[in-house]
Amino acid sequence: MAIFSPGFQGRRRPANGLLPPGQYATEGFPVLSAGPTPRVSPDIWELVISTESGEQHRWTWSELQALPKATPTVDIHCVTKWSKFGTSWEGVSLDTLLDGVETAAAYVLAHSYGGYTTNLPLADLRGGKAWIVYAYDGRPLTAEHGGPARLLVPHLYFWKSAKWVRRLELLETERKGFWERAGYHDYGDPWREQRYDGD
Numbered sequence: 194m195a196i197f198s199p200g201f202q203g204r205r206r207p208a209n210g211l212l213p214p215g216q217y218a219t220e221g222f223p224v225l226s227a228g229p230t231p232r233v234s235p236d237i238w239e240l241v242i243s244t245e246s247g248e249q250h251r252w253t254w255s256e257l258q259a260l261p262k263a264t265p266t267v268d269i270h271c272v273t274k275w276s277k278f279g280t281s282w283e284g285v286s287l288d289t290l291l292d293g294v295e296t297a298a299a300y301v302l303a304h305s306y307g308g309y310t311t312n313l314p315l316a317d318l319r320g321g322k323a324w325i326v327y328a329y330d331g332r333p334l335t336a337e338h339g340g341p342a343r344l345l346v347p348h349l350y351f352w353k354s355a356k357w358v359r360r361l362e363l364l365e366t367e368r369k370g371f372w373e374r375a376g377y378h379d380y381g382d383p384w385r386e387q388r389y390d391g392d
């Protein structure tokens with residue numbers, strides 16, 4: 194007979210069971226924020242995708258909730274070397290949000306409530322690899338982890354997963370975000386250990 198401890202439903206499995214070079218696995222969920230935690234109420238919350246031609250696509254909180262729900266379980270890897278296996282989220286795929294957004298842009302600068310920014314190629318938000326998530330482990334996303342909603346791009350170092358995301362600015366030429374301007378890598382692939390510019 195199998196014994197399960199309370200709260201453990203077998204979800205804490207690695208999504209792929211591998212640790213990128215230089216990382217260690219952690220059971221906890223560290224909070225890493227470069228500044229104070231913004232408190233954004235869902236009634237004023239909005240998400241904007243702006244294109245290189247100046248078009249703006251907007252979603253209110255209730256419009257986001259009405260979109261088809263995705264439930265990714267993924268491993269996450271922070272550049273400070275912790276990795277966490279089998280994190281379970283709920284949200285909306287970026288494929289769903291980008292459907293109907295006409296753009297020839299190759300890059301994105303993600304902007305957060307509170308002023309944080311991070312850059313990534315638009316291709317990395319497509320193909321079932323990125324989400325706007327509003328729940329973690331079956332509960333609404335807490336403010337410290339980026340609630341009401343954050344970007345989740347788990348195949349890149351976790352600093353690319355902008356908490357309190359507010360706008361995705363689609364750009365023809367790449368513009369660096371907060372950590373990238375401070376010397377971190379523009380792409381940040383944990384499997385190639387792209388921690389700093391030049392790695």
Ligand SMILES: Nc1nc2c(c(=O)[nH]1)N[C@H]1C(S)=C(S)[C@@H](COP(=O)(O)O)O[C@H]1N2
Pocket residue numbers: 222223224225226227228271272305307309337338339351352353354355356357
């Ligand atoms: N807006 C915002 N997003 C952010 C950060 C931040 O400081 N501000 N930190 C990044 C970093 S370095 C990491 S490791 C993760 C941490 O997410 P967590 O606090 O939920 O673990 O958020 C990323 N997204």
Ligand SMILES: [Mo]
Pocket residue numbers: 225271272273351352
């Ligand atoms: Mo991080």
